[in-house]
Amino acid sequence: MSAVDDGEQLVGIGDIAFQLKITRQAVDYWTRKDPRFPEPLQVINAPVGSGAKGTRVWRKREVDAWIIDHYRRRRA
DSSP, X not given: OXXXXXXXXXXXXXXXXXXXXXOHHHHHHHHHHXXXXXXXXEEESOOTTSOOOOEEEEEHHHHHHXXXXXXXXXXX
């Protein structure tokens, strides 16, 4: 597990989808298929032994950098 600063913002798939005004499914696809998308900082809410995947969270600054470098170029 990586350390997180108190002032550091974390985002999940829903936050990213809201920011870009697209579906959560589209964001989920990119997080799994685009090798340039940042690795999640941590997976939370995954009960031990349940087989559930939990919720992935990323550093907002890393996701914002990906959006500027990769997403915006696709849309231009």
